[in-house]
Ligand SMILES: Nc1ncnc2c1ncn2[C@@H]1O[C@H](COP(=O)(O)OP(=O)(O)O)[C@@H](O)[C@H]1O
């Protein structure tokens with residue numbers, strides 16, 4: 419998919435204006451705090467979700483105004499399309515090809531991006547929650563119903579945790595716990611099955627990218643770590659039963675801690691290079707290469723699933739990579755439309771062909 423035109427109205431610090439990106443690499447160049455990430459954030463919103471920075475919609479409205487509106491002309495599925503997002507009085511309104519839609523998921527079906535941000539460059543090195551977030555985000559992009567299962571699961575976890583705290587005072591409430599465990603197991607199994615399937619496919623592409631980045635010197639491996647002992651071979655019934663038993667076994671601990679210690683909300687992903695944990699033993703360069711491989715594999719999977727290449731957003735990541743990896747990222751992904759932010763002259767010059775936008779105090783030229 420290709421973004422052809424973007425128009426901003428009262429969005430963050432960006433001046434009301436329109437830009438016409440090129441089909442390949444678009445460099446957004448400027449000093450700090452000028453609005454580079456704001457511009458990528460605007461593109462990202464057309465994927466139908468929330469800001470990749472975790473900002474609330476209200477925070478996206480220019481401080482001086484009470485609504486924002488974004489327009490985009492783009493090409494996807496061999497068709498010129500347009501979309502509009504308006505946020506006003508705490509309500510988001512979406513139009514696709516000039517027709518008002520009641521759900522953001524219409525956008526998800528026609529437009530997708532993969533974002534590389536400084537936060538996800540630490541995906542390998544940091545705690546498991548960031549890896550779960552990566553998985554959940556990537557799967558949601560491919561399967562809209564996954565988001566529904568996830569939100570239901572989190573809701574049940576919150577209710578079960580509240581109950582665990584009440585049990586402390588009202589022992590008789592213990593008898594109601596098995597009901598929650600059963601519904602957690604059923605919903606948790608859907609999540610686990612999807613995650614295991616996703617990793618199985620992702621791994622193949624990530625390994626290929628990693629072979630290239632490391633000139634075949636490193637072998638990348640990814641494994642999902644389920645704390646309930648669920649494996650790739652298990653079918654949905656087996657997963658449900660394993661989870662149910664795990665929740666039951668964990669009850670004693672859960673009474674003490676006041677929350678649910680077991681389940682997919684506490685799982686992790688083990689990323690290994692040449693058989694050794696990249697998190698514990700990998701160099702910073704190896705960890706970053708592994709992240710690049712994972713994210714590029716995410717983009718490739720979207721392409722294979724949809725037959726459309728997602729737009730790649732590179733926010734502030736070039737400066738964190740050595741020249742070899744910078745070059746790899748820019749050349750390997752040049753079959754995609756790319757938006758890359760940078761504030762160093764040298765980065766800007768390193769890019770081969772493309773269009774450069776200069777941004778100063780929200781003014782894009
Ligand atoms: N809702 C808003 N209205 C006006 N300005 C905003 C809003 N949100 C953020 N900003 C401003 O945007 C600037 C940061 O933009 P950002 O895109 O993060 O910069 P960078 O170019 O470093 O990526 C800051 O100056 C901040 O004050």
Ligand SMILES: [Mg+2]
Nearest residue numbers: 454455456734
């Ligand atoms: Mg920025």
